[in-house]
Amino acid sequence: xxxENENKPTTEQPAGSAPAEPGAEQATPAxxxxxxxxxEQATPAxxxxxxxxxxxxxxxxxxxxxxxxTDEEKAARRKAAFEAKQAAxxxxxxxxxxxxKAAQQANASAPATAETPAAAAEGAPAGESPPAPPAxxxxxxxxxxxxxxxxxxxxxxDAVEESYIxxxxxxxxxxxxxxxxxLQSAQLFRNHTELACNYLRNVSGVDYETYMxxxxxxxxxxxxxxYCIKVKVDREQPSVASATPxxxxxxxxxxxxxxxLGIDFPGHPDLRRIMMPDDWEGHPLRKDYVPLxxxx
Amino acid sequence: MIRTEELLLNVGPQHxxxxxxxxxxxxxxxEIITExxxxxxxxxxxxxxxxxxxNYTQIIPYTDRMxxxxxxxxxxxxxxxxxxxxxxxxxxxxxFLRLVVMELQRIASHLVWWxxxxxxxGAISPFLYAFSDRERILGLFNELCGARxxxxxxxxxxxxxxxxxxxxxxxxxxxxxxxxxxDEYHNLVSGNEIFLARIKGIGQYDVKxxxxxxxxxxxxxxxxxxxxxxxxxxxxxxxxxDFDVVVGKNGDCYDRYLCRLGEITQSLRILEQAxxxxxxxxxxxGKVPRVIRPPAGEIYVRIESPRGEIGCHIVSKGKAEPYRxxxxxxxxxxxxxxxxxxxxxxxxxxxxxxxxxDIVLGEVDC
Numbered sequence: 001x002x003x004e005n006e007n008k009p010t011t012e013q014p015a016g017s018a019p020a021e022p023g024a025e026q027a028t029p030a031x032x033x034x035x036x037x038x039x040e041q042a043t044p045a046x047x048x049x050x051x052x053x054x055x056x057x058x059x060x061x062x063x064x065x066x067x068x069x070t071d072e073e074k075a076a077r078r079k080a081a082f083e084a085k086q087a088a089x090x091x092x093x094x095x096x097x098x099x100x101k102a103a104q105q106a107n108a109s110a111p112a113t114a115e116t117p118a119a120a121a122e123g124a125p126a127g128e129s130p131p132a133p134p135a136x137x138x139x140x141x142x143x144x145x146x147x148x149x150x151x152x153x154x155x156x157x158d159a160v161e162e163s164y165i166x167x168x169x170x171x172x173x174x175x176x177x178x179x180x181x182x183l184q185s186a187q188l189f190r191n192h193t194e195l196a197c198n199y200l201r202n203v204s205g206v207d208y209e210t211y212m213x214x215x216x217x218x219x220x221x222x223x224x225x226x227y228c229i230k231v232k233v234d235r236e237q238p239s240v241a242s243a244t245p246x247x248x249x250x251x252x253x254x255x256x257x258x259x260x261l262g263i264d265f266p267g268h269p270d271l272r273r274i275m276m277p278d279d280w281e282g283h284p285l286r287k288d289y290v291p292l293x294x295x296x
Numbered sequence: 297m298i299r300t301e302e303l304l305l306n307v308g309p310q311h312x313x314x315x316x317x318x319x320x321x322x323x324x325x326x327e328i329i330t331e332x333x334x335x336x337x338x339x340x341x342x343x344x345x346x347x348x349x350x351n352y353t354q355i356i357p358y359t360d361r362m363x364x365x366x367x368x369x370x371x372x373x374x375x376x377x378x379x380x381x382x383x384x385x386x387x388x389x390x391x392f393l394r395l396v397v398m399e400l401q402r403i404a405s406h407l408v409w410w411x412x413x414x415x416x417x418g419a420i421s422p423f424l425y426a427f428s429d430r431e432r433i434l435g436l437f438n439e440l441c442g443a444r445x446x447x448x449x450x451x452x453x454x455x456x457x458x459x460x461x462x463x464x465x466x467x468x469x470x471x472x473x474x475x476x477x478x479d480e481y482h483n484l485v486s487g488n489e490i491f492l493a494r495i496k497g498i499g500q501y502d503v504k505x506x507x508x509x510x511x512x513x514x515x516x517x518x519x520x521x522x523x524x525x526x527x528x529x530x531x532x533x534x535x536x537x538d539f540d541v542v543v544g545k546n547g548d549c550y551d552r553y554l555c556r557l558g559e560i561t562q563s564l565r566i567l568e569q570a571x572x573x574x575x576x577x578x579x580x581x582g583k584v585p586r587v588i589r590p591p592a593g594e595i596y597v598r599i600e601s602p603r604g605e606i607g608c609h610i611v612s613k614g615k616a617e618p619y620r621x622x623x624x625x626x627x628x629x630x631x632x633x634x635x636x637x638x639x640x641x642x643x644x645x646x647x648x649x650x651x652x653x654d655i656v657l658g659e660v661d662c
Binding site for chain 2: 166168169170172198199200201202204205206207215217221224228247248249251252253256260273274275276277284285289
């Protein structure tokens with residue numbers, strides 16, 4: 001019974017792997033719209049150029065030759081659409097990055113300019129339509145500004161690499177902190193009376209292929225608010241100061257990250273593998289991990 | 297003169313009291329534990345790695361196999377995270393169905409805990425009581441989705457199956473019966489002197505320690521912290537219903553016991569209200585794109601599983617597969633406090649304390 005159930009997702013969603021080419025999302029509604037008149041005519045259900053772009057005007061006597069052309073044209077159109085989308089994305093990302101930089105500088109001098117960082121945060125996850133209308137400032141923005149100011153004043157001027165509001169994630173203030181300032185920043189998060197994050201919700205490690213990242217989610221149990229802190233590490237010799245002396249929760253989480261991603265945590269009281277056997281070679285969650293035994 | 301020496305004892309990995317494949321290496325001085333080292337990973341299947349090559353719908357059955365005693369809440373945390381990333385709307389009827397199965401699951405999970413915990417301590421009959429009632433819940437789930445343990449029931453945007461005819465009424469009957477059974481449970485066990493002697497004041501810790509170790513669920517609430525994600529950060533439809541967060545005071549095994557049984561009552565209350573308001577008509581699937589591709593970005597979503605805060609951290613690059621998927625498993629985090637609790641305890645209390653934490657090894661190892 002349960003085995004049958006287990007197999008369901010694959011049969012149910014064959015589309016999961018089929019439209020591998022990017023930009024297929026825009027094409028699918030047009031395809032399905034075009035497919036119906038095509039089947040009525042009992043011709044191969046290839047959407048013609050007109051039907052894909054305009055109303056289903058499939059009544060037009062489409063000859064054999066033009067149809068082949070339309071296929072190619074369609075491919076070209078898709079490619080063009082994809083490239084345009086990529087370009088737009090890149091432009092948006094760049095704009096967002098610049099806006100974020102500007103926002104950081106603005107935050108340092110005057111935290112009153114709340115509109116720019118909000119726009120930056122908006123632009124980053126959406127990745128589309130660069131001239132986005134200025135969104136209302138996030139309710140978490142003052143909190144983020146305050147943390148950035150505190151870190152600048154009490155840890156180091158350049159402690160914060162990047163800061164933004166993660167809007168889909170309940171406006172979670174997110175900070176990227178320089179590796180060498182991480183331990184001091186963590187102590188600040190734990191001990192500063194305004195932050196007082198006494199609870200650590202989660203620790204994740206992510207391999208981004210060119211670098212790796214450890215993500216901490218500290219939480220203030222009394223004020224009931226939290227942050228997301230990211231620490232970027234070099235991929236060749238990954239090492240992040242352990243947060244275990246500050247939050248006991250980090251202990252096994254860091255062991256797990258050490259085990260599966262190979263990030264070293266100096267200052268950890270007992271850094272051993274936790275999931276894999278002690279003599280295991282490699283770190284499975286790395287993107288370039290190759291299993292030792294190909295049979296497995 | 298008696299010669300004494302330290303004894304190194306392996307408990308597990310195949311020992312019924314460890315509730316799965318879990319090993320504790322204890323150093324004993326007579327009967328007193330001087331050091332305890334947990335060893336795990338026997339059930340590590342690499343779910344997070346496997347997920348990187350699967351689309352989101354295909355990952356759902358893997359979540360069933362993490363905390364296999366509470367598969368519905370695991371289903372939910374994944375689909376909820378994806379829905380949040382994509383900003384999808386879930387039809388009301390689907391959300392009601394989800395809430396009902398999650399609360400039924402919470403009761404079923406606590407029943408497993410209650411039965412096996414008492415079995416650990418040495419009482420056999422409660423196990424039979426608990427499993428006969430849990431069987432009714434599994435029967436209801438079986439009617440709903442054709443599986444008793446690994447349901448694969450929820451989907452991004454809704455649920456897979458609508459409730460069959462009369463199902464809601466059968467759940468109503470179950471809720472009514474369960475109140476009576478719960479009283480029986482209390483009569484049978486809760487006041488038993490031998491039982492109280494075994495668990496009162498055992499495995500005690502204070503609020504500060506609990507927070508320091510990142511405990512959640514009944515393990516945190518037993519110290520008196522009013523922290524239930526259903527109330528603190530309402531998800532699904534929990535803000536519509538009236539229920540209390542059950543908290544303890546002393547932070548010992550007995551308070552954890554009372555918290556969990558109290559939670560069954562609260563779940564029954566939620567169910568009563570939810571079944572009363574259950575929409576008669578409606579879709580069970582929302583409007584979902586054929587290929588689920590959350591926009592590039594990342595999210596950390598948490599919900600209250602029977603064991604505590606279960607979280608799902610997704611890093612998406614806008615593809616059909618997650619770039620990185622990390623589960624924050626409550627059993628894994630809660631278990632960290634075990635070595636600290638065991639030091640200085642009598643060996644007989646080891647089973648009591650470990651059982652009191654309520655772990656599921658499928659979730660610890662993931």
